[in-house]
Amino acid sequence: MKPGNGTDLRRITILGSTGSIGTNTLDVVAQLGGRDAFEIAALTGNGNVALLAEQARATGAKLAVTADDAQYDNLKAALAGTGIEVAAGRSGLIEAAERDAGWVMAAIVGTAGLAPTLAAAKRGADIALANKECLVSAGDLFVRAVAAGGGRLIPVDSEHSAIFQSLEDTQRHAVERIVLTASGGPFRTWSREQMAGVTADVARAHPNWSMGLKISIGSASMFNKALEMIEAKHLFGIEPDQIEVIVHPQSIIHSMVGYNDGSVIAQLGCPDMRTAIGYALTYPIRTKLNVDRLDFAKLARLDFEAPDEVRFPALRLARTAMQRGGLQGAVMNAAEEIAFQAFIASRIGFLDMAEIAEAVMERMTDIPPALSMDDVFAADGEARARAAEVIAGKEKAA
């Protein structure tokens, strides 16, 4: 039997196929039968055109899209004679999302993933959601767009996949809390003074997970956990005060659900995104994957610590954003994307990222709630501009 849906070839699209989640998704696809089981409607990337072309050739993808217009000719040349269609830019991404695939992996990094993911959701595709920014920025509007399209929203973030797997559908009324685990990142035990001078190369070295640059730096600052708190609120429809974060340095428990009878149900596994990706691809069926198995005797212990919101203020910002509601998630996320770019360009320090996000959130407390996606994009754009101003001001003052 073909994985997931019986005997037909499954047609899928991977938005962001050249990234960490994208390449892991292609590995899972290969493990589950490759071209005998799946037809790839479209693959998309940005700057890494050589890898995108290699992936498209290897999988026989129908369409390959680079988000970067300037790379169109390179991609076209790399795929010459293959019969694989080529497109570029924003419109190319939307075209990829609109191709007739029943399952779409949303693995573009940042808010750049929102418009194409939304296009796939609107036409009713099942969305395997790695791009948490869709939910952080567009929140309930995004959830409603998926529901209106008729597809399913299946989380891929390991924490949210764990919660999804631990949530008993008939017992939603009994859920008291969800507990998001966090590794604590490379600076778990560092003081703010120590963190102040770190470079992006130091900050990206995650102790347990191998991931893309943005999420690795976000794990070090715990901004990624802040985004995940907001993601959880929208995905599972729970109140902010039902969301707990616990630091768990081994990254073995991926997250937990606490019920009103005192039970806590957790999902455990080695830190390998292919488990969550495979679950999203074959849901509700589990399929054998070639990933490491937990060896509990070797593991011996699991540790937990309360998070420190003074050293890692991003968690506090997420609570503020959820309390304020409306477009504060979009504002926080956009400001942080700009601050992240400035940090990796060595224009600002590591601790400045949260400071800039907070400064922009404080300047944009009065924006009205979003009635449409245009409102989301407008708030996103304004927050980016304001973050750039704050950064320029900092540079001038230095």
Ligand SMILES: NC(=O)c1ccc[n+]([C@@H]2O[C@H](COP(=O)([O-])OP(=O)(O)OC[C@H]3O[C@@H](n4cnc5c(N)ncnc54)[C@H](OP(=O)(O)O)[C@@H]3O)[C@@H](O)[C@H]2O)c1
């Ligand atoms: N990595 C993980 O383990 C992990 C775990 C949970 C959730 N996530 C989430 O999954 C998403 C992807 O993360 P990642 O770690 O896989 O990121 P990544 O390795 O940086 O890959 C990002 C992908 O997006 C493409 N891309 C970059 N900028 C783009 C733009 N402006 N427009 C369109 N495409 C663009 C990249 O293309 P090029 O490579 O060709 O430039 C690449 O295909 C993020 O939202 C992240 O938070 C990741």
